[in-house]
Amino acid sequence: MNGRKDGTRRSMLLPAAQPDHPTCFNQHRGVRSTVFEIMNLLILFTVLSSTLFHTTASAQSSQNATTFALLYGYPLLAWQNYYAPIINEVGANTWYHNRNLQTAADREVVKPNVDTLYSNLVYDLPIQNIEITIPDIPADEFKLFSFYDPYGVNYANVGTSGFYKPGKYLIKPYNRGNGNSAVGLTNSTSSRYVGVVNTPNFYGTILVRWGATSSNLPQIHKYQDACSAFLVPTPDAIVGPAAPPLLQSLIPVYNDSALPAPNVLNLLVAFEPPNPPPQLAAAGISAWNHSYTPPPNVDLDLANATALRQALATTILPSTNKALNNNWTLLAPSTLGIYGDDYALRAAVSLSGYLALRAPFAIYPTFNNVSASNPGNAGVIFLEADEAVLLTFSGKPPVDSQAGFWSLTAYGGDLGSYHLVPNERDVYALGDRSNLTYPNGGRVYGGNSTGEEFQILLQPADVPPPANWTSNWLPAPSGGGNVVPQLRFYGAEEPLEEGTYVYPKVEKIGVITGQGVTVPATGAGSSVDVVGGSVVAAVVCVLACVVLLG
Structure with a gap:
């Protein structure tokens, strides 16, 4: 304790008032000391309350941000389940063709489509572009080359009910080249290409749907075999941060045995889009460091349950249906x-x-x-x-x-x-x-x-x-x-x-x-x-x- 000759205690928060100071309320030292002790207690209470408030608010903010991140990233689980096996089998930037229609014996896909055969390509474009060839297919046969980002956004289509022209197409990130280009299918300035597909990020997929029946499968197989894909080196600079290659070694880190919520957050680290929402950083996701650091005092199970409730609740809104x-x-x-x-x-x-x-x-x-x-x-x-x-x-x-x-x-x-x-x-x-x-x-x-x-x-x-x-x-x-x-x-x-x-x-x-x-x-x-x-x-x-x- 800091003592004085008059027996009053010096505050650790405010200096003791001097007798001749204009803020003195009473010249009586005992009263003056009591007033300042009360003031100190009030200040201490305010500081502690403010700290508690900000701590609680910060925890709530982190909780809400984690819920948002899970809601944002949940499509990546579907991406992982569908495309990780394809990457492990043939790698990226390579066509993978399904040759047979689904039957009741096939259980890998839930609610499968039995109207079409699928062809898939996972593109990986951190360094190079890719060139694909779309074969010449009669107008009365259904074909659709659909382009998706990992979150399931269908940002471009070539085929039935839309633009279709056989030939070569250049697939590149929208921010590669001279400035930023519009995401989606655009005209090509090169006579080599029928069109250019500008992707929203470095990773994504092409899913081809071929209208198929048991009688036309041999012809569909010929169309599949006529599809090609080649990497195209580019000297153009990238506007924005580079991304690591989508190697097979990236996928097993986020495997099916992991709990869903941490799995989603770790997948977000790998597939965080350009200009991500600020809530992802608040949830502990850092694309720059390629890491997820859980914020303190976050209930991950609660965040996951809240995100799922919000996702399913939106499907019954009148504005949604x-x-x-x-x-x-x-x-x-x-x-x-x-x-x-x-x-x-x-x-x-x-x-x-x-x-x-x-x-x-x-x-x-x-x-x-x-x-x-x-x-x-x-x-x-x-x-x-x-x-x-x-x-x-x-x-x-x-x-x-x-x-x-x-x-x-x-x-x-x-x-x-x-x-x-x-x-x-x-x-x-x-x-x-x-x-x-x-x-x-x-x-x-x-x-x-x-x-x-x-x-x-x-x-x-x-x-x-x-x-x-x-x-x-x-x-x-x-x-x-x-x-x-x-x-x-x-x-x-x-x-x-x-x-x-x-x-x-x-x-x-x-x-x-x-x-x-x-x-x-x-x-x-x-x-x-x-x-x-x-x-x-x-x-x-x-x-x-x-x-x-x-």
Whole structure:
């Protein structure tokens, strides 16, 4: 203690007041000392309170930033699950072709597309550009070369329903060359190239969809073999920081065995975009140091749960869904595949349909709206063993007259993990390339087809309908269970987007057998119950698999 001859104590925070100082309130030393001690205590309390406030505010800020970072980075899990095996097998900047259509035996991809074959290329452009060749393909055959960043943003397309010209294309970062170029497909100043695709960052993917059936696979294989990719050295300087090469050794660091939240944050270190949102740095992500340092006092589990809730909640907002008719909706038709700064929607789509296409290249109507109590499980219909679903189409869906097509695919399984339905006929989808018939036996497509109503029957695979239904029978899970009907329209025309086309009426009925319609004891009727589920159920599969929308 600092003592004085008069017995008063000198404050450690303020100097003792002098008797002749104008701020003295009382010449009595005892009173004066008491006043200053109270002032010191008040100042100390204020300092401690302020420190506590700023500490709490800082922790809350870090918590919110971590939630944002997870929401921002969740699509990278889908990227990892889908593309890491391809990189490990063939490396970057090399075409990887799928040669066979998906069957019920294939379980790697959830809700797979059985309408197309895929070709994939992971591009890696920190040092060099890449040149690809797009082969000459007839106008009446569906082909679409789609360009994505790792977050699933579909920033360019070449093919059906858009610009298509065979030849060589230069793929380069938008900031390589003389200044910054617009992201996407642009004209080339060189006679060597048909066009230039400016990428938003150094890493990304090209996904090619080839319209395929079992009968044209040999021809599709020839088109795949005609695709090429070559690195092109460039002397141009890069505007902005360089990036490390996307080597195979980069991927195993962020493996599937890691917990999802740390995995997402570590993947953000590798794939942080140019000019990242400031919240990423506040969450401890440093692209410059290629590191993630968790801020103190952050509850990662809480941040992860909050991010997932925000992602799935955005899918049920009226502003996110476009109501069509007959309980069919389109999810964010104006922003799907583009997203902008709607990171919640981008994350939600990556959980349920990574690499979605922009309209009109494709649209994916979903049956029945979800609700606040049923997020993430739209269109999941539960069937008893003696129940079926009947879809009545008002007429042929309008798609691109040259190469557009449509399909209805049936999936079965548990919530969050849906696969093709095993059946003896190996029929997984029906559409305009199938032998659909009208009730009078005439073919819906081909011959003297008309525009009248036709129907598709979703009925358990172990309950075959009469012969007159065989061409229109899409098998559902044997013994009943969850079934998910998924419509896909490639080269969709405006009536499909705007809802002026009357979408299929969906009703639950008794199974149709040789003896007619059997009415289940549980009661079948015009209403179709949609299975609910939790946030956890809706996202469980993304940790170990990938869901491609089409």
